[in-house]
Amino acid sequence: xxxxxxxxxxxxxxxxxxxxxxxxxxxxxxxxxxxxxxxxxxxxxxxxxxxxxxxxxxxxxxxxxxxxxxxxxxxxxxxxxxxxxxxxxxxxxxxxxxxxxxxxxxxxxxxxxxxxxxxxxxxxxxxxxxxxxxxxxxxxxxxxxxxxxxxxxxxxxxxxxxxxxxxxxxxxxxxxxxxxxxxxxxxxxxxxxxxxxxxxxxxxxxxxxxxxxxxxxxxxxxxxxxxxxxxxxxxxxxxxxxxxxxxxxxxxxxxxxxxxxxxxxxxxxxxxxxxxxxxxxxxxxxx
Amino acid sequence: xxxxxxxxxxxxxxxxxxxxxxxxxxxxxxxxxxxxxxxxxxxxxxxxxxxxxxxxxxxxxxxxxxxxxxxxxxxxxxxxxxxxxxxxxxxxxxxxxxxxxxxxxxxxxxxxxxxxx
Numbered sequence: 001x002x003x004x005x006x007x008x009x010x011x012x013x014x015x016x017x018x019x020x021x022x023x024x025x026x027x028x029x030x031x032x033x034x035x036x037x038x039x040x041x042x043x044x045x046x047x048x049x050x051x052x053x054x055x056x057x058x059x060x061x062x063x064x065x066x067x068x069x070x071x072x073x074x075x076x077x078x079x080x081x082x083x084x085x086x087x088x089x090x091x092x093x094x095x096x097x098x099x100x101x102x103x104x105x106x107x108x109x110x111x112x113x114x115x116x117x118x119x120x121x122x123x124x125x126x127x128x129x130x131x132x133x134x135x136x137x138x139x140x141x142x143x144x145x146x147x148x149x150x151x152x153x154x155x156x157x158x159x160x161x162x163x164x165x166x167x168x169x170x171x172x173x174x175x176x177x178x179x180x181x182x183x184x185x186x187x188x189x190x191x192x193x194x195x196x197x198x199x200x201x202x203x204x205x206x207x208x209x210x211x212x213x214x215x216x217x218x219x220x221x222x223x224x225x226x227x228x229x230x231x232x233x234x235x236x237x238x239x240x241x242x243x244x245x246x247x248x249x250x251x252x253x254x255x256x257x258x259x260x261x262x263x264x265x266x267x268x269x270x271x272x273x274x275x276x277x278x279x280x281x282x283x284x285x286x287x
Numbered sequence: 288x289x290x291x292x293x294x295x296x297x298x299x300x301x302x303x304x305x306x307x308x309x310x311x312x313x314x315x316x317x318x319x320x321x322x323x324x325x326x327x328x329x330x331x332x333x334x335x336x337x338x339x340x341x342x343x344x345x346x347x348x349x350x351x352x353x354x355x356x357x358x359x360x361x362x363x364x365x366x367x368x369x370x371x372x373x374x375x376x377x378x379x380x381x382x383x384x385x386x387x388x389x390x391x392x393x394x395x396x397x398x399x400x401x402x403x404x
Contacts, residue, residue: 015379059367064319065308085321085371086379153367155304196366198357199299200384201395203402232297236366264403265396268380 002100002177005047006258006277007251008040009187009215009244010133012056012126015267017088020132033271036261037133040275043258044134047277049184051097052143053104053170053250055163055243056126056188057152059084062118069116070158071166073108074147075101079123091128097144100177104146107173113166123147130188143184150246152189152239160230161223163242167249174250187247189240191262192233193269202235203270208262211241212274216257219248237269244274254279292361303365311363314351317341318368327375356387 016033019025025034061084063069080093108115127147135142148170151157158166167185174183191211194202211234214221222245230239258275265271295302308315317338320326330337338348350358354376359369366383373383385395 060319060365060371061322065312065315065365083322083324085318085327086374087377153303153365154308155302194300195370195380195383196356196360196387197299197301198387199297200387201398201402202299203399205402228295228297228302231295231300231302236300236302265399268384268399270403 002174002179002181002183003281004171004174004183004185004251004278005049005281006255006275007185007187007247008044008130008134009247009272009274010130011190011266011269011271011273012129012188013266013269013271014084014086014088014125014129016129016133017125020136021089032263033266036259036263036271036273039259040273041134041136043275043277044184047184048182049143050181051100051146052131052184052186053146053148053174054127054130054186054188055148055150055167055246057240057243058149059124059126060153061124062122063149063153065154068151068154069149070151071113072116072118072121072149073101073105074118074121074145075105076119076121079121079127079145079147081124081128082122084124088125091132092141094123094128094131094141095144097146100179100181101146103177104170104173107176108166108169111169111172113169121147126188130186148246150243152237152242155227157227157239158242159227160225160242160245164220164223164245164249167246168252170246171250171252175252185247185250187243187245189243190234190238191241191270191272192235192238194235195237195268197236199235201268203264204233204235204238205264205270207233208270208272211244212260212262212272215244215248215274216255216276219245248276251276251278252280301360307363308365309363311347311365313342313344314347314359314362314364315368317343318364318372321371321375330375356383
């Protein structure tokens with residue numbers, strides 16, 4: 001049976017891609033951000049996931065406003081990155097796990113989530129940069145992926161409560177997968193930031209830190225917010241917190257915090273990182 | 288498709304809803320096309336022709352000509368697609384933020400640093 005090793009939630013700001021490509025990880029501006037990642041990489045080296053199920057939003061690479069799914073699940077053998085128009089380098093393709101994708105899709109639809117199914121899907125920085133942060137060096141990606149996109153481009157957005165329930169349902173789907181694979185659940189985006197309007201540059205550190213704490217011990221508490229509440233508290237693009245909530249919700253039992261990190265600013269954004277170990281999986285392995 | 292954006296009661300914060308998505312469709316379609324380097328080059332070579340091809344209305348055409356982000360948003364532009372437009376001119380989201388808040392880029396960056404304290 002499949003095992004969920006844990007969850008990693010991280011920001012995915014596009015400029016991280018340029019910093020990596022230009023080897024700026026130790027520049028004074030970038031070092032306080034990149035310094036957060038080595039403990040999480042060390043943990044990943046120990047738990048060795050085979051597959052990453054990744055919750056994120058597509059920022060206008062794969063989806064346009066002509067057809068905008070609220071939630072979409074990729075079921076492709078391979079996912080390609082491509083030119084996103086804002087000048088970050090394209091990274092190598094990522095292998096998929098179509099059998100697990102279809103299992104998740106069947107399970108979600110049986111659970112009454114009316115998701116969109118995609119046999120072709122380009123993946124943008126929101127999927128590729130978190131992989132590059134976890135497994136740097138430019139070698140082959142050590143994981144296959146199942147991409148799950150959430151609409152944060154066009155209102156009405158899904159609610160935090162619905163996003164959380166989606167994560168719970170995906171967690172149940174993975175737990176019932178017959179293959180003996182180790183699965184990491186990732187949620188990418190955020191934390192607080194706003195790119196548009198006279199309030200551009202808005203960051204809310206107390207709110208972010210409250211959310212990061214809640215995601216460890218009391219994640220359901222965050223489901224009382226509406227999408228517009230998140231816009232108000234975390235900025236217009238801070239609604240990406242919902243991807244973190246979905247990734248957290250996939251872990252049903254007790255968790256242990258592996259590491260967390262928070263640094264402001266990266267570009268216009270509060271950079272956050274949180275890694276949680278699924279205690280149930282750790283106990284099963286020890287037995 | 289005209290009219291003002293619905294007020295969601297969050298100051299300084301445009302909400303890209305169905306009304307705006309419908310109003311801004313042509314503008315956003317043009318900006319989405321800038322995922323392609325060939326299309327970015329075509330825009331730079333003949334901006335007028337490129338805007339005509341996508342059927343921009345007068346408000347959108349003027350906002351594009353002015354390189355004015357708040358005008359582009361008012362004309363229905365979504366910030367993620369507009370960022371691709373800004374990329375043509377080598378502008379990043381801090382340039383875009385500085386312009387919208389009426390700050391210098393240095394002042395905008397200082398504000399972000401302050402938010403982290």
